[in-house]
Amino acid sequence: LANPIDLYGARFWIMTGLAVLLLAPLAGGRVRSLVLAGLNLAFLYVYLGPSPAMAVVLIGVVVAWLTLRCSGGRWAGAPALGAGCVTVLGLFVVHKLPRLGGGLGVPGLEEALALVGFSYVALRLIDVGRSVSERRHPAPGLASTVNYLLPFHMLAAGPIESYDEFASQPAVPPAPGPRVVLGGLERIAAGLFKKYILANFIQKLFLTDFRAGGSYVLVEMQLNYLWLYLDFSAYSDVAVGVGRLLGVATPENFNRPYLARNVIEFWERWHISLSQFIRRNLFIPIQIWLMRRSGGRFPLLAASLAFTVCFLLCGLWHRIDLHWLAWGALQASGLILCNLYKHTLTTRLGRNGVKVYLANPWIRVVAIVLTFEFEAFTVLVATYPFEELGWWPGYHR
């Protein structure tokens, strides 16, 4: 099931307007948090109505809240965390492979997972679960659990806010002044313009899902990558803009990714909240574990293995199929090569030599173009209809 939240529909904007009107005069911390939680649940109710799916959402929130409370405890912590991880993984597989899980026979489960965007909720659950079990933060209250896991303006396509960032927000955020409101409206308008004018025109006029054949595939590869950025970053623009109007911190997700000069820099500019999640919760723990196991003797090998595990999983997070597994393998290869190249340059040229190398405008242009083409190619691999050509024998979608 696709996520039904449509930014062109009235429901999203009516709820946004209502949230702004209700939250603006409520400067008090606790009441504000409760009202925001009510609005987040009301948003889901607008889409689901009095249905089994709504009951699944409510039960899911209460179970998550109770599990988090147990995870922070001394005795029940480990079992609660283990049970929580297994449940999140199971629900993720059901969400991504509905034919396999068949909704586990629970009415409304698939619909609920699709609406809340469970791919993102699962990552938020991991982040908060880790924070609480490591006692970096106390377990959130019920209202905070709703507000962290199901923020209505981030449900369609993220971003993935870290729990550290969520917990560090002031209980009473400053009332947004005219400058902040204008900035928020600008982001919303820019996002809608990018999605419904620029991305829509590119999609309708130039994209054929790579079915046009011939050399047009090379043109479409570039335009498909451009479309992806315009469409995806538009959702983030709207989320950041609405967040500003509501006084809810919403992380930036893109920072001019087409200017990245290598794959490592690309992941500091593209889907930033996802790459930071991977760094916090996968890359650094894996790298530290490998370094300890090897006594710190093979740092490049440790980083390469960590990149491989992280991006194969990242590919499968997008979609559980061979396309995205190949995409993950390509990203990991790009990151490993980039890391090795950086190491070789530093060894041969020294720090000052590297500075001169990086400052060369021609090298910069070539690096940016190569990175652009590499990333465009990985998106092609992830979306090309190989099955129709029979290129992947024995593979059926």
Next chain:
Amino acid sequence: MSATIDGVPVGQYLARMTWIAIQLLMVVYLGQAGVRFFYQGF
């Protein structure tokens, strides 16, 4: 000295709000229906 709101000159507010309005009008009139019309025209 020009008048300001929240430290931003009023003229800049007007210009930025006009650009917001233009983008939103384009989204409303050229959004999904507009794309369909434009596409079918080819």
